Amino acid sequence: MPTPAKGPRLGGGAAHERLMLANLSAALFEHKRITTTLTKAKRLSPYAERLVTFAKRGDLSSRRRVLGLISNKGIVHELFTDIAKAVENRDGGYTRITKIGNRKGDNAPMAVIELVLEPVSAKQAVVKEATAAAVKAAPVEASVEEVVETEVVAEEAAAEVKASAEETK
Missing domain, CATH: 1.10.287 (Helix Hairpins)
Structure with a gap:
């Protein structure tokens, strides 16, 4: 495998990382919080926040851009209706990462990443x-x-x- 142009990837090539982030963000939008490794959570946070920003825009072009990344129409519908309405007054910071310790098997640092759906203040x-x-x-x-x-x-x-x-x- 050739060396990536801009730093290390999550376990594989650039295409694998894109697919992994799309699947993690789909799971995050479906369940509102997921447990993953700290590195994946840190990579997922800006990706998911960008998708939420598209959802807040709410137009057809934004919906099609998100559908190009997340193929499940049900999850995209939930993102554009429920999640976008819950964070409409928030300017950013739609996700929260909380460290929860290390995984038992390989001692990997684990974290919970969740959507921040509470009111701004x-x-x-x-x-x-x-x-x-x-x-x-x-x-x-x-x-x-x-x-x-x-x-x-x-x-x-x-x-x-x-x-x-x-x-x-």
Whole structure:
């Protein structure tokens, strides 16, 4: 086998690596998390994130590009409908790699790679829900005063954090 032009491949040639990454990404989109070696997980992460970016675009051209890589139409449909909707507010970082130790047989470092389908910031989502509930429950005049007070408190807290950061420098 000739030496690859741009660094080592995962166990074989460039075509074998492309097929392996396509199959791993199909399994990741089907099961939402898979266990594999750390090296394969690190190679899979940018590949899968690129496919999710195509899915977020959602047009016919993107669907055909993904279908050229993953041949299972059911998995591609799930990627474009379920997964793309779950990560539509996220700008990147659709996958998470967690090391889980070494494999018993050959002591290979193992990792779990999973899709990050949670909201971007859980804290911001809770604050939005609380603000919406407060606006619904309170009269209009009182809710406007509460929102103004909340903004003032938030600005003061931000100023304190900025001041403490400058003091530590």
